[in-house]
Amino acid sequence: MNNDNVHDSFRTINKNNCTEIKIKKSAFIANSFPVENKDEAEHKISTIRKEHFNARHHPYAYKFGIADDKIKFSDDGEPSGTSGKSILSVIEKFKITNVLVIVTRYFGGVKLGTGGLKRAYFKATELCISRSEIIEKFITKELLIECEYNFINNIIKLIEKYDLKVKDNKSADKVKLFVDARLSLIESFKSDYINITSGKGSIITL
Numbered sequence: 001m002n003n004d005n006v007h008d009s010f011r012t013i014n015k016n017n018c019t020e021i022k023i024k025k026s027a028f029i030a031n032s033f034p035v036e037n038k039d040e041a042e043h044k045i046s047t048i049r050k051e052h053f054n055a056r057h058h059p060y061a062y063k064f065g066i067a068d069d070k071i072k073f074s075d076d077g078e079p080s081g082t083s084g085k086s087i088l089s090v091i092e093k094f095k096i097t098n099v100l101v102i103v104t105r106y107f108g109g110v111k112l113g114t115g116g117l118k119r120a121y122f123k124a125t126e127l128c129i130s131r132s133e134i135i136e137k138f139i140t141k142e143l144l145i146e147c148e149y150n151f152i153n154n155i156i157k158l159i160e161k162y163d164l165k166v167k168d169n170k171s172a173d174k175v176k177l178f179v180d181a182r183l184s185l186i187e188s189f190k191s192d193y194i195n196i197t198s199g200k201g202s203i204i205t206l
Contacts, residue, residue, distance in 0.1 A: 008140075008182050009137065010066050010137055011095055011097070011135070012098040012099055012137055013032055013096060013099055014133040014134070016031065016032065017031070017032045017128055017129075017131055018030065018031050019128040020124075021120075023112065024108060024112060025109055025110050026106060026108035027105070028104070028105055028124035029052065029103065029124075030102070030127065031102045031103075032099060032129055033100045035099065036064070036098060038064070038072075041062045044102070048102045055105060055106050057076050057077050058076050059073075059078055059083035059087060060073065060087060060100065060101060061100075061101055062099065063091055063092075064097060065098070073085060073087060078121075079114050081114070082121065086125065087103060087121055087125045089122065090122055090126050091129070094130075096129070098137075101128060101129070103121050103124045103128075140180040140181055140182055140183065141183060142179070142180055142181075142205075142206040143178070143186070143189075143203060143206065145193065146177075146202045147175050148174060148200065148201075151196060151200075151201060154196045155177075155193075158189070162185050164179045164181050166179050
């Protein structure tokens with residue numbers, strides 16, 4: 001039933017999380033967020049900066065989608081390569097996406113050196129993500145299906161078979177449903193739909 005050539009699922013975190021560790025008197029506060037786009041991520045970063053306005057550094061990394069082209073990270077004033085990449089490496093270690101992690105550092109007076117900073121930011125991020133619930137989400141598209149009412153029972157069974165979500169019901173003279181379908185299931189669903197309606201029903205990918 002599935003089209004194995006279509007990649008339509010990804011792992012992400014379920015909700016925001018915050019953890020803190022202290023290393024040689026410096027505090028590293030990690031905040032993780034599920035995010036959908038750049039604007040949402042940048043808003044979260046701005047919010048954390050305001051919340052911890054007296055901290056000097058707020059390195060971060062975020063990643064969207066199932067490809068590796070929607071990635072951004074920043075050392076935010078820390079020595080180059082010591083923080084943003086460390087945060088991103090943990091995100092990639094857990095194989096998650098649509099996620100933002102910001103690690104706020106309150107300097108405790110003891111310098112950690114570049115190696116120490118890399119380990120500290122990695123450890124802070126790792127703790128935060130390890131304590132988050134990681135879930136699988138599916139990439140979907142909306143379909144509009146229309147048919148005569150004599151097909152309704154079979155249509156309902158088909159929707160249940162493919163575990164589709166009915167987003168809206170605009171049925172009147174005819175059955176008119178808006179449903180969300182996983183990308184990998186769309187072609188199979190369309191084929192079954194055409195068969196059970198004997199080609200008399202319409203189905204459109206929106």
